[in-house]
Amino acid sequence: MVAIPNLSVTPGSLTYPDLPWVVAHREDRCTLCGRCTSVCPTEAIYLTYRRQRMPRLDIGAGVKGTTTQRTFVGIRQRTDLKHRCIGCGMCAMVCPNEAITPAPNANDQRAHFFHNQGGLPLTRGGRRNNRESLLDRIIFNRISMLTDPALDAGRHEFHLNTLLGRVLPPEEYLRRQRAGEWIPPVREIFPFIISSMSFGALSPNMWLGLLQGVAYCNEVLGIPVVMATGEGGCPPWVLKSPFLKYIILQIASGYFGWDEIIRAIPDMQCDPAAIEIKYGQGAKPGDGGLLMWFKVSKLIARLRGVPAGVDLPSPPVHQTLYSIEESVMKMIQTMSMAWGFRVPVYPKISGSTSAKAVLNNLVRNPYAGALLIDGIDGGTGAAYNISMDATGHPIASNLRECYLDLVAQGKQNEIPLFAAGGMGKNGNITQNGMAMIMLGASGVHVGKYIMQAAAGCLGSEKNRCNVCNLGICPKGITSQNPKLYRRLNSDDVAQRVAEVFMSIRTEMKKVMAPLGRSQSLPIGMSDALGIDDADVAERLRIRYVC
Amino acid sequence: MCRLALKTAIEPFSPYSVITAMEAMREGYDGSGLGLLLRGLSFKDYAYRAGDLILSGIAHGGAALHRLNGFMEAGGFELKYDHEFNTDLSLIEAKDRYKYILRVYKAPAAWKEFSQARVDDELMLSRLVLRQDGEAHGNDLTVFSFWPDVATIKEVGWPLVVGNALGLNDDRIKARVVMAQGRQNTNYAINLYACHPFFIQGIATMTNGENTAFVPIKDWLAGRHFPGYIGYQSDSEVFTHILHYVLRQLKLPLEAYKHVITPLKTEELTTHPQGDFLKGLRDACRRLIIDGPNCVMGSMPDETCLMVMDHKKMRPGTIGGRPGVWAMASEMCGVDALVPDRDPALDFQPQREHMVIIPPDRKELTVWSQFQTFPLPQAA
Structure with missing residues (x-):
């Protein structure tokens, strides 16, 4: 030596x-x-x-x-x-x-021990880096094999759409109808929704490609797909275009982009699909949005009403009101009023053991249009590693508990629940989404899968890439650098979006046909589900199979 | 597949004639049970007075019958007639039958002060108390219906054998409406409460086929917390409860039932004259959308009868007859057997959008289509 x-x-x-x-x-x-x-x-x-x-x-x-x-x-x-x-x-x-x-x-x-240079813990974009997926293990096993034959997925007519918006109990609907009173707006949409990814986080080409693809799905394929903006608004030309009806506008704690939106209201040709109020995000509960300075280009700065090249951290909560309940109530009413009570307004929260309390609060709010719960496997453009890895609640049991709570109250048709976080994390998007629907979700929000499948995002649950936060996305999906985002052709993205949704539609039929379901989306059809884990089966109240 | 037969006539007829018609439909059928519901009753041995209550069920032991008697006496129900079936229990598969109950009671005097809605609720609650009493004692008492002018018989076994075992061919009971369902084994446990027709507050339906949307519908109905929305030993019981919900809770006309269980598509509603209202109704009652294939036959307290199909229309149902006598059956040969002297060219097989209604006057069929205007002026 x-x-x-x-x-x-x-x-x-x-x-x-x-x-x-x-x-x-x-x-x-x-x-x-x-x-x-x-x-x-x-x-x-x-x-x-x-x-x-x-x-x-x-x-x-x-x-x-x-x-x-x-x-x-x-x-x-x-x-x-x-x-x-x-x-x-x-x-x-x-x-x-x-x-x-x-x-x-x-x-x-x-290397993992040294991701704290200068006292700063690791921050990154992407996902939780955990390949395990409970949803991948849920199978559909109530096959029509006795009295009635299974349906023909290829030729039979299927009703696959879901509802977004507050649905009145039948008695109240009839009373208001007769009295000529306000009936809450309801949208009939495809149950797989492109989840909120902000215009600042995504490159212009990615955003345009998604919108083109969504418009094609709606107008040519007859699949009523909607997509959500994240925080940070929407380009003015979109706000004033007929495509706005395919867009769920998100308002988050930084209120970025809302000056532009409010100013555009008089010029809007149509109403947006819905308004999503973000209270929390599955990937980073307790954090607001974060757009790093190098992604704040001139365009983004203009949309958000801020100087270019500065960090844009949103506060963790909506600051203007003192309690979440109060905030939810007032923001839902304010947003409803802004569009003349013609647009469904709903909150998005992080998966949490307190989700049921939020839900029960919404049940009592006659203007709440839905509840979106984002589980721990959700993705993000930028967050602390520990938030992504270890903070939050898995979506399956969280959603199921909330659904069963509504069932006990007989209100499962009134407040649609939407699930997000880890849908299709290993590529099994339809399987995961349909499992959530049969557990009680009215639909699922899909973000990472869409980036992977439609735009070729390189990220994976094996900690591949995951640098969305740095503006160096090698595929040009999450960068505001023209040298990078020119690599992404929006037409190609649009084509892939259409292909993805056509494929989901076919797979949905392939799941529903053997179950003998075609006349409505099988929300809450938990008798069709099985899993090879007795504890999970008991927790989710589905069948244990082995 | 289960076999359905319904006959309605101005002149009362023996239920045995419907059971024999079930024989015509025997091919491809395993016959694991029979359910009969009779309306417009007349007894050979007793002059039934309209409005008196009829209790139907089975006591599986002397103790159960004793408790039943005690309950009815305590409730102030006066026994007017106790129909004794000419039973041959050796023909019955089950070995624990003690007495088939078909009894006429007079309502308690105090009920005269009650509103009709209150009376209806009291009748349902009395039936439920008896049912729960039986369940609490090892299922030794089964109660199917307790209502004026309605008798229900349910038993496990081949329909004709059950009819013979109960001596229904003795013409001592006749009725103007007979619903018969020959049960086919399904993947829900066989239980007398799982036999069709199902009954709640005067409304009865029977179905064939399987309702794959059963669990979400059942969950939603149970959430109404209405005392009668219980049971669900069969996936078809929800059809009866949905009809009850539409008629009695929502107070909508009969046609609304079709719009609730099989709503039109969005693009069809867009061009429908009452599309906005119907879209709202569809959304509000979304959890009640059935997923057949099913053929549903029903009868109302005023002896109106109906038939609807699911929207996939893979369960055919045929309706035929002549003024005064009409029959519905799940197979065409069933209609032939029930009303042979009719013009079969006028038989009708409803399509996915139809509801066929036989009004109490039984003069002609009403074929109503969902594409027609909804008969509710204030809703339009």
Whole structure:
């Protein structure tokens, strides 16, 4: 053992096996074109000259061995955390010779201990990085096999839509109808909703592609898909367009973008699909939205009414009112009034053990249009790692409890419940969504899956990419940098949106047909569900199967 | 698949004639039970006075009958007639039958002061108390109906055998409306309370097919917290309760039932003259949308009879007859057997949008379509 005083080894020194992703590079195939290094969003790799000693041993008396040097050019991986490989795989995607790819590091990942440089805990975008999905284990097993045959998914007519908005009890509906009184607005929509992702978080091309795709689904395919904005409003041309009816406008604690929206109301050609008041988010309960300065472009700054290039942290709660109950009540009424009580208004909350209390508050509020519960597996553009990983409530039992609470009150048809957080996290979007619907949800909000399936988001539950917060999205989905978002063609996104929803529609039929259901969405049809875990089955009050 | 037969005639007829018609529909049927509901009753041995109450059920032991007598006496019900069936219990599969109850009672004197709604509630609650009493004593007492001019008989077994076992061919009971359902085994446990026709406050329906939306509908009905919305041993019981809810709770006309259980599509409602109202009704009653295939036949206290299909229309039902006598059956041969002397060319098979109504005068059929105007002036 010898000392190596000239080598810098500090407590935070890392080498590439300490990192979550190790770049595997084959020098024998590399053409040194440099595409990988130029595309790498974190500059984790670089081209460099290297020298290799070539010792030569000459056998023979009196001949002194000579050593030569070989120089070569190769790709190297940086090991500081700022430039760590995030596993996005863009290098592999652009390599003409299949010479490079990131490989997940199965070894101990020491790097995790050092994600607190300068005393700052790890922040990131993306998801919880947990591949386990309870919803993937729920199967549909009440197959019509005895008295009545299963339906033909290909030829039979199916009613797949759901309702968004407050539905009156039948007696009250008839009374108001006869008395000519106000009847709350209700929207008939597709039960898979593109969840709230803000115009600041998404690139203009991504947002445009989603909207184009949604419009195509509605106007050509007859699938009434709606999409929600996150906080931060909506471009003025959209507000004044006939496409606004496909959009759920979100108002969150920073109220960003609402000056533009309010100013546009007199010029609106149609009403928005709904108004979502965000009180919480599954990925980061207790946090408001966060748009980092490098994503606050001139356009975003204009929409939000702020200077460009500043961080935009929203407060964790709506600050203007002192209790959530009061806030919910007053904001729902204010928002309803803004559109003449023609638009459903509902709150979105984080999954929580207190969700039932919120729900019961809404039941007593005659203007509340729905409740959206966002579970711990939800995604976000930016949050603290600990919030994403460990704060929140899984959606399945949370939603189920709320639904059964409504059932006990006989009010399950009055306040539709929507579920979010982890729908399709492993790609099984229809299975997960239909399981939630049969547990009692009127529909599900889908964010990450849409980004993955429609725009090719590289993020995964294996901590791949997940740098939405940094504005360096390698696919141009969550960046305001034109150099990056030009990589994304909005027409391609629109086409994929249409394909995704066509496919969901077909899969819904393939689930409903064998259950003998076609005349209405099987909300609360829990007798059709089974899971291979007795404890979960008992908790969700579904059938244990093995 | 279950077999359904309904016959309605101005002249009372023996229920046995309906049971024999069930035989015509025997092909492809496993016959695990029979349910009969009779209206417009006349007894050979007794002059029934309209308005007197009729209790139907089965006592499975002397103790149960004793408790029943005690309850009725304590409630002030005066026994007017106790119909003794000419039973041959050896033909009955179940071995714990003690007495088939078909008794006529006079309502307590105090009820004269009650409103009709109160009387109706008291009758239902009395039936439920007896049912619960039976359930609390190992199911030794089964009560099917307690209502003026309605008798119900339910038993496990082949329909004709059950009819013979109860001596229904002796012409001692006749009725103007007979609903018969031959039960086919389904995936819900066989239980006498699971036999059709189902009855609540004068309203009765029977169904064939399977209602796959059963659990969400049942959950919603149970949430009304109405005492009579219990049971659900069969997925078809909800059809009766939905009809009750529409007529008695919502106070809507009969046609609304069709709009509630099988609403029109949005695009159809958009062009419907009362589309806005009907869309709202559909949304408000969304949890009551059935998912058949089903054919539902029903009868009302005024002897109106109806037939509706689900919207998938994979369960055919046929209706035919002549002025004064009409029959509905799940198979065409059933109608042939019930009213042979009719013009079969005039038989009608309702489509997904139809409700067929036979009014109490029995002169002709009313075929109402959901595309027609909804008969509720103040709602339009």
